[in-house]
Every structure is written in structure tokens, then in C-alpha cells.
Amino acid sequence: xxxxxxxxxxxxxxxxxxxxxxxxxxxxxxxxxxxxxxxxxxxxxxxxxxxxxxxxxxxxxxxxxxxxxxxxxxxxxxxxxxxxxxxxxxxxxxxxxxxxxxxxxxxxxxxxxxxxxxxxxxxxxxxxxxxxxxxxxxxxxxxxxxxxxxxxxxxxxxxxxxxxxxxxxxxxxxxxxxxxxxxxxxxxxxxxxxxxxxxxxxxxxxxxxxxxxxxxxxxxxxxxxxxxxxxxxxxxxxxxxxxxxxxxxxxxxxxxxxxxxxxxxxxxxxxxxxxxxxxxxxxxxxxxxxxxxxxxxxxxxxxxxxxxxxxxxxxxxxxxxxxxxxxxxxxxxxxxxxxxxxxxxxxxxxxxxxxxxxxxxxxxxxxxxxxxxxxxxxxxxxxxxxxxxxxxxxxxxxxxxxxxxxxxxxxxxxxxxxxxxxxxxxxxxx
Amino acid sequence: xxxxxxxxxxxxxxxxxxxxxxxxxxxxxxxxxxxxxxxxxxxxxxxxxxxxxxxxxxxxxxxxxxxxxxxxxxxxxxxxxxxxxxxxxxxxxxxxxxxxxxxxxxxxxxxxxxxxxxxxxxxxxxxxxxxxxxxxxxxxxxxxxxxxxxxxxxxxxxxxxxxxxxxxxxxxxxxxxxxxxxxxxxxxxxxxxxxxxxxxxxxxxxxxxxxxxxxxxxxxxxxxxxxxxxxxxxxxxxxxxxxxxxxxxxxxxxxxxxxxxxxxxxxxxxxxxxxxxxxxxxxxxxxxxxxxxxxxxxxxxxxxxxxxxxxxxxxxxxxxxxxxxxxxxxxxxxxxxxxxxxxxxxxxxxxxxxxxxxxxxxxxxxxxxxxxxxxxxxxxxxxxxxxxxxxxxxxxxxxxxxxxxxxxxxxxxxxxxxxxxxxxxxxxxx
Numbered sequence: 001x002x003x004x005x006x007x008x009x010x011x012x013x014x015x016x017x018x019x020x021x022x023x024x025x026x027x028x029x030x031x032x033x034x035x036x037x038x039x040x041x042x043x044x045x046x047x048x049x050x051x052x053x054x055x056x057x058x059x060x061x062x063x064x065x066x067x068x069x070x071x072x073x074x075x076x077x078x079x080x081x082x083x084x085x086x087x088x089x090x091x092x093x094x095x096x097x098x099x100x101x102x103x104x105x106x107x108x109x110x111x112x113x114x115x116x117x118x119x120x121x122x123x124x125x126x127x128x129x130x131x132x133x134x135x136x137x138x139x140x141x142x143x144x145x146x147x148x149x150x151x152x153x154x155x156x157x158x159x160x161x162x163x164x165x166x167x168x169x170x171x172x173x174x175x176x177x178x179x180x181x182x183x184x185x186x187x188x189x190x191x192x193x194x195x196x197x198x199x200x201x202x203x204x205x206x207x208x209x210x211x212x213x214x215x216x217x218x219x220x221x222x223x224x225x226x227x228x229x230x231x232x233x234x235x236x237x238x239x240x241x242x243x244x245x246x247x248x249x250x251x252x253x254x255x256x257x258x259x260x261x262x263x264x265x266x267x268x269x270x271x272x273x274x275x276x277x278x279x280x281x282x283x284x285x286x287x288x289x290x291x292x293x294x295x296x297x298x299x300x301x302x303x304x305x306x307x308x309x310x311x312x313x314x315x316x317x318x319x320x321x322x323x324x325x326x327x328x329x330x331x332x333x334x335x336x337x338x339x340x341x342x343x344x345x346x347x348x349x350x351x352x353x354x355x356x357x358x359x360x361x362x363x364x365x366x367x368x369x370x371x372x373x374x375x376x377x378x379x380x381x382x383x384x385x386x387x388x389x390x391x392x393x394x395x396x397x398x399x400x401x402x403x404x405x406x407x408x409x410x411x412x413x414x415x416x417x418x419x420x421x422x423x424x425x426x427x428x429x430x
Numbered sequence: 431x432x433x434x435x436x437x438x439x440x441x442x443x444x445x446x447x448x449x450x451x452x453x454x455x456x457x458x459x460x461x462x463x464x465x466x467x468x469x470x471x472x473x474x475x476x477x478x479x480x481x482x483x484x485x486x487x488x489x490x491x492x493x494x495x496x497x498x499x500x501x502x503x504x505x506x507x508x509x510x511x512x513x514x515x516x517x518x519x520x521x522x523x524x525x526x527x528x529x530x531x532x533x534x535x536x537x538x539x540x541x542x543x544x545x546x547x548x549x550x551x552x553x554x555x556x557x558x559x560x561x562x563x564x565x566x567x568x569x570x571x572x573x574x575x576x577x578x579x580x581x582x583x584x585x586x587x588x589x590x591x592x593x594x595x596x597x598x599x600x601x602x603x604x605x606x607x608x609x610x611x612x613x614x615x616x617x618x619x620x621x622x623x624x625x626x627x628x629x630x631x632x633x634x635x636x637x638x639x640x641x642x643x644x645x646x647x648x649x650x651x652x653x654x655x656x657x658x659x660x661x662x663x664x665x666x667x668x669x670x671x672x673x674x675x676x677x678x679x680x681x682x683x684x685x686x687x688x689x690x691x692x693x694x695x696x697x698x699x700x701x702x703x704x705x706x707x708x709x710x711x712x713x714x715x716x717x718x719x720x721x722x723x724x725x726x727x728x729x730x731x732x733x734x735x736x737x738x739x740x741x742x743x744x745x746x747x748x749x750x751x752x753x754x755x756x757x758x759x760x761x762x763x764x765x766x767x768x769x770x771x772x773x774x775x776x777x778x779x780x781x782x783x784x785x786x787x788x789x790x791x792x793x794x795x796x797x798x799x800x801x802x803x804x805x806x807x808x809x810x811x812x813x814x815x816x817x818x819x820x821x822x823x824x825x826x827x828x829x830x831x832x833x834x835x836x837x838x839x840x841x842x843x844x845x846x847x848x849x850x851x852x853x854x855x856x857x858x859x860x
Contacts, residue, residue: 028582035580139728143572146572146746147561147746150454150462150749151742277710293742294454294741296733298568298569302727311580312722312723314580315724316577316581317580327757329754329759335465337465338461
């Protein structure tokens with residue numbers, strides 16, 4: 001049974017994602033209507049530069065006054081694909097106040113102000129959906145929030161930034177250094193002119209905050225996420241990883257502590273075994289590995305960015321929100337009932353791969369081993385290579401708290417016989 | 431805001447999956463209540479053998495009269511994990527009539543009578559959810575139906591049977607023959623005493639019917655699915671596959687025709703390149719690869735069977751159905767508006783890998799090539815190996831209709847110089 005009055009949708013932003021959303025709304029109008037149970041109509045598009053030609057969008061729909069658009073009062077859904085904190089935040093809350101539900105792709109905003117935005121949505125009885133904010137087209141938020149709603153998620157570990165995965169994959173497969181691989185990513189359009197948000201892990205950290213919040217039913221803000229970028233990863237690190245049967249990925253890892261009483265969220269480069277499903281994620285693809293009590297190990301894989309993939313996620317949300325509206329209901333809102341404390345990085349339990357340049361003389365290994373023992377860190381393997389009076393020592397530890405591991409490294413640096421710490425990298429995925 | 435009157439749930443069947451559902455409902459009661467917004471109460475459990483001790487289930491809840499249980503009239507949700515057509519079908523429709531929504535894990539029933547069951551659910555305003563029916567714990571139905579609701583799915587290709595994947599993986603990694611690998615699967619509990627449903631592809635065909643229906647918004651019944659089992663796959667086939675840089679998987683493939691006007695669904699063993707994400711799915715794991723217009727290529731991976739993983743999927747549905755009930759709404763029902771015709775196997779466009787035993791004399795290749803040309807099938811590669819007056823010819827074709835390929839093979843068999851067709855296998859995933 002099809003309702004004939006169309007649902008009205010406004011689009012905030014008409015860049016790579018927004019224009020694709022508008023295109024699909026037009027070209028697939030009949031399919032969307034059939035799936036929703038009512039036609040959807042593009043009621044307005046807020047842009048910064050109205051002069052730009054926008055194919056397929058009637059000029060009279062285009063406005064530079066986003067505030068007036070969201071205040072119209074006749075909108076059913078506002079799609080926010082502007083990004084950034086302001087004016088997106090104010091526009092979203094204004095949309096709620098004036099009767100519209102919101103579909104957003106804004107990871108930075110959700111990671112920083114998710115709780116307040118959810119509260120505003122609840123207060124006005126609106127939906128706030130944001131599948132596109134994490135891992136582009138990959139259905140992730142809905143599976144975590146709904147499919148696994150009867151399960152207990154213990155870990156979410158993923159490659160959630162395509163730019164850095166492209167760079168690391170290139171370094172792995174060609175032996176290139178970081179700068180060379182970054183230059184290629186920039187030339188091919190995988191990296192932005194200023195790649196800071198990607199390579200320093202800010203983008204991945206925002207996604208980690210959102211994923212941890214949903215997985216653990218706990219508010220996790222961007223500030224709660226430990227973050228290390230991948231600009232220091234070297235070709236030598238990849239060579240070390242290969243010797244261990246590993247590769248290096250920039251991972252977002254959200255974990256429930258073994259005792260269940262707290263959670264952690266972090267982003268950093270890490271070695272993972274080649275046998276791990278995440279190790280074979282190539283190019284700019286994303287993948288997220290989920291471990292839960294009952295389901296066991298799940299993985300979700302797909303394109304993590306791009307206009308069309310992100311639009312796919314936005315439109316999936318749009319269909320859901322429109323269906324909810326017709327049902328007179330709202331979908332699942334924020335679930336933060338567990339309210340677990342977020343522990344600092346020092347409490348994370350992980351493994352280290354440490355390369356030391358040491359003096360090539362007797363007793364060095366004994367000294368180094370003593371430092372590990374004093375910090376309660378158990379050594380898994382040691383590999384020693386001598387050359388011309390210099391020697392290198394590669395130590396891989398068993399699992400220990402990150403604080404103990406950091407303390408160990410600090411103490412190693414102060415040993416006379418340790419000339420330098422060539423590299424430190426966490427080892428994950430076992 | 432928590433409602434205090436509990437939602438009442440009845441369980442039909444208390445085997446491997448049912449007992450795990452009951453266990454999680456008890457041990458995770460607080461979490462489920464928080465996520466639903468009301469407590470859930472196990473109101474009754476229908477079993478065949480009441481004498482069996484069922485840990486954690488109060489004896490007074492257990493009954494052998496499933497019909498009386500679903501007719502109680504005070505149930506909110508009935509969870510059907512009996513399997514098979516009857517009595518499951520009648521119990522489900524009776525549950526709808528008496529006020530309950532249904533969560534089912536019954537692939538055979540859904541594949542055969544999905545349309546009628548959906549109609550019954552709609553008639554009474556109930557939900558019918560069945561995430562557990564396809565690929566166990568892997569969230570698949572919800573992502574296809576909801577996350578990709580704004581996209582156009584063109585292909586769903588998956589490993590949806592863990593038993594056969596275990597057997598094929600074993601043959602691939604050890605060089606074992608089919609019987610040897612099956613024996614090991616049986617010994618380890620991956621195959622049932624009568625493995626017919628798995629190895630002949632009936633189980634996968636039921637899942638293909640369900641997936642095709644959801645992906646293409648079209649009714650696809652089990653009878654519409656072309657089915658070939660994997661009992662004829664030999665160690666020699668794996669050797670041929672390796673030479674091509676491929677492995678062999680039993681695939682369920684649901685495709686939209688290139689012109690968009692029809693769909694196909696099929697289950698058969700096929701060679702796929704080692705570089706394809708499905709090639710590295712090991713052991714009893716399942717994975718489903720989805721291609722859509724906007725999202726591009728997605729993959730969903732996880733355990734496809736087992737008590738706890740299947741229970742995870744059932745409980746995710748249970749939470750959704752309970753939430754819908756509290757909202758006074760129902761979730762998305764059957765979507766069959768596209769009503770595309772389902773084409774027969776002959777219309778499928780694919781590639782063949784054909785091994786022929788031929789006479790080792792001049793002119794044989796020309797004869798063979800002529801047969802391909804007469805049937806309009808273009809050859810990609812030919813490899814010829816002579817030995818003791820006998821020769822083998824391995825032909826890999828370009829894409830052609832399955833009918834043309836079948837016709838080609840029939841004509842080859844009738845050639846005097848062709849002593850036998852050693853193997854035929856489709857090649858997918860490019």
C-alpha cells in the first residue's frame with residue numbers, strides 16, 4: 001500500500017557524497033518509493049557555492065541558507081553531508097526542533113558530540129542515523145547495534161581508514177618508504193593535499209569512538225581514544241614484520257577488559273599475522289573484525305570511502321528513517337546503559353616488537369633481559385644479530401600492560417649498552 | 431525508561447540452538463532488558479523428549495504440546511528452532527493468529543514457503559524475522575534488506591555451507607580425495623551422519639533462494655535455484671585449479687541479468703581465483719560477497735553454523751522484534767515489488783574449465799576448437815599435454831551462456847577423437 005504524499009528530504013552539502021545521494025534519489029526514485037512505502041522528494045539542497053552547476057538538481061532547490069532550510073518545518077528528513085563540527089551541529093539540532101529526523105555521515109561530530117545529539121533527537125522524538133560515518137558503505141553500525149543486540153561484543157578491531165591502508169599496503173608490496181607511498185596516494189587521489197587527519201589517525205580515532213560506544217553500550221568520546229599515527233612506520237619495520245610472518249596495519253581497536261569492567265579504544269600501527277583476515281585487506285579497502293561471546297569472529301569488508309559507497313550507506317539510513325516515520329516510530333537510539341569506564345592506554349594488554357641497537361659485547365642480552373624482568377614483562381622471542389662491533393636485538397614480548405611495556409622501553413633507553421631504540425611496534429591479532 | 435511487564439517468549443525446539451538461546455536469555459537477561467526497554471521472560475519451551483534434562487530451564491516451562499503453547503494468546507514472540515517444513519509451518523502461522531511475532535532459523539521452510547509466511551505475518555500485523563536462517567551468525571539479511579535498501583544489488587555470491595567448505599578446504603590443503611575429507615568432517619562433527627543435504631547443495635540452495643529474494647525484491651523459491659552438489663569434485667580438479675591460480679568452492683550465486691530484466695540463482699562447485707576474497711575462507715567458515723551499484727564490493731564473513739553463533743542471530747532478531755512490539759510497529763516485511771522473472775540455468779553467463787582426454791594425433795585441437803566456435807563459445811586458453819599416445823586438453827572459455835557451454839560439451843563428447851570429458855567446472859569471481 002503506497003502513500004502518495006511524498007516524504008520531504010533536504011540535503012545539507014552537495015559535494016562528492018551529496019551529489020551522489022541526489023543522483024540516486026532521482027534515478028532510483030521508483031525503487032526507493034517501493035521500499036519505503038511512499039515517494040521521497042528532494043525538497044532543498046544547501047550549498048556554499050550556488051553558482052556551481054549541479055547536474056540533475058533543479059536550480060530552485062538550491063540555497064545558501066542552510067538554517068532557513070532546516071527551519072522550514074515541512075521536512076521529514078535532513079541529510080547532513082557537510083562534515084566538521086559547525087555549522088553541522090547547530091543545523092542538526094535545529095532540524096530536530098523543526099520536525100525532521102537526521103541522517104549524517106559526520107564522524108568527527110558524532111565522535112565528539114554523539115551523546116548530546118542523541119539526547120536532542122530523543123527529546124524531539126526524531127531519528128539520528130549515521131551508518132556512513134564509519135567505514136563508508138560497509139554495513140557496520142546496523143549489524144553491531146541490531147544484529148548483535150542479543151550478543152556480548154568483546155572486541156572490535158578494524159582497518160577504518162582507506163588512505164592509510166593504501167599507503168601501508170603500498171609499502172608492504174613494493175618496499176617503498178612512507179613518503180614515496182604517500183606521494184603515490186596523493187597523486188591517485190587517495191590522500192588529501194593535507195593528509196594529517198588520515199595519517200595521524202584522527203579520522204580512525206573518531207570512528208573508534210563511535211564503534212566503541214555502540215559495541216559496549218557506553219559513551220566513548222574522541223578524547224577517550226588513544227591515538228598514534230603511522231608516519232613513523234619505515235620500510236625496516238615492514239622487513240621486521242615479514243620476518244615474523246606479519247604485516248603492518250593502522251588499526252582501530254576497541255576492547256572490553258578481561259574482567260568486563262572497563263573498555264579501551266585506541267588507534268595505532270600494529271603488526272598482525274599474515275594469517276589474520278585483516279592482513280589481506282588491500283588498497284583503500286576497509287574491514288572490521290568483531291569478536292563476540294556467541295557469534296564468535298565476524299568480519300565486514302568493503303570500500304571505506306568514496307562518493308557512491310558513502311551515498312549507499314546514507315540512502316540505506318534514509319530508507320530506514322522514512323519507514324520509521326511512516327510507522328510513527330523511531331529506530332534504536334543511543335544505548336549507553338552499560339556506562340563502563342574507559343581505561344587509559346596504560347591499562348591495555350598487548351604485545352611489543354622492539355628493535356634495539358646495542359653494543360656487540362658479552363652480557364648485553366643479560367642486561368636487557370633483566371630490564372624486562374624487572375618490569376614484569378615476559379619475553380617471547382629474542383633475535384640477536386652482530387655486525388662490526390654493533391649488534392641489533394629484536395625482542396618480541398608476551399602480553400603485558402602497555403604501561404609496563406612503556407616503562408620497559410624507557411629503562412632500556414637509559415642502559416649504556418643500548419645505543420638506541422630503532423623501533424617499537426605493538427603486535428595484535430592472535 | 432523501562433517497562434516492567436515482561437515480554438513473553440516461547441521457544442519451539444530445545445536442541446543445540448534452542449538450548450543456547452535459553453541460556454543466553456537467562457544469563458544476559460539484564461542486558462537484553464536494557465537493549466529492548468523491557469524484560470523478556472521465557473514463557474514456555476516445546477520439546478519432543480521432555481525427559482531430557484535441560485540445564486537452566488525450569489521443568490514447569492517444558493511441554494510436548496507445541497500447538498497449545500503457541501495458542502496461549504499471551505505470547506509476544508515465538509522462536510522457532512525446530513527446522514523442517516511441518517510442524518514448523520503450522521506452528522508459525524498459528525502463532526501469528528494468536529498474537530505472537532516469530533523469529534525463525536528455518537531456511538528450508540523460508541525457502542519453500544517464505545511468501546505465504548510473510549503474507550500470514552502481514553495479515554495479522556506480526557513480524558517474521560529469520561537472520562539465523564542464512565549463514566548463521568553473520569549479519570546478512572538485515573544488511574541486505576536495510577543497510578543496502580537505498581542501493582541496487584547486482585550479485586550475491588557466497589560460501590553458505592560450512593560442511594562443504596570444510597571438505598573442500600581440506601581437499602585443497604592436503605590433496606585428499608572427497609571421501610577422505612568427508613570422513614574427517616564426519617569424525618570432527620562438521621558433517622552429519624547423512625551428509626546429503628550439505629554435499630548435494632540442498633542446504634545452500636535454500637539459502638540462495640532466501641538471499642536472492644531479499645537482494646532482488648523478487649520471490650525466489652527453492653525450485654527456482656539450479657543445484658549441483660560437490661561429491662564429484664576430485665583431487666585432480668584441485669590440481670587443475672591450482673595451475674590456474676584458483677581454488678574450488680561450493681558457491682551460491684544470485685545474479686541480476688546484465689539487462690536488469692531477470693535474475694538467476696544457482697549452487698554449484700566453481701573455481702575462483704586465489705586473489706578473490708572468498709578463496710581464503712577456511713574451514714567451516716561462511717562468507718558472502720555482495721556487489722551493488724553504489725556500495726561496490728562488500729563481504730560478510732563469520733561462522734555459518736553452530737549453537738552459539740546461530741543463537742546470536744536469533745537473539746538479535748528477538749531484540750528487534752521485541753522493540754518493534756513496544757513501539758507498536760512492525761519491521762520491514764517481505765519486499766517482492768520488483769517481481770522479476772527467474773531465468774533458468776541455461777541463461778546464466780559464466781565460464782567453463784574443461785578437461786578432455788583426446789587422441790594424441792594432429793588435427794585434434796582444430797576439431798575441438800571448431801566445436802567451440804560452432805556453439806559461439808570463445809576460448810580463452812588451451813593447454814595440451816601428450817603422454818603415450820594419449821593427450822589431455824584443458825580448455826578455459828570466455829564468458830558464454832550456460833546453455834551454449836552445455837551444448838559445446840555435448841558435441842565434444844560425440845567427437846571420435848575425444849576419448850572422454852574428464853571434468854567440467856565453472857569459473858567464477860572475475
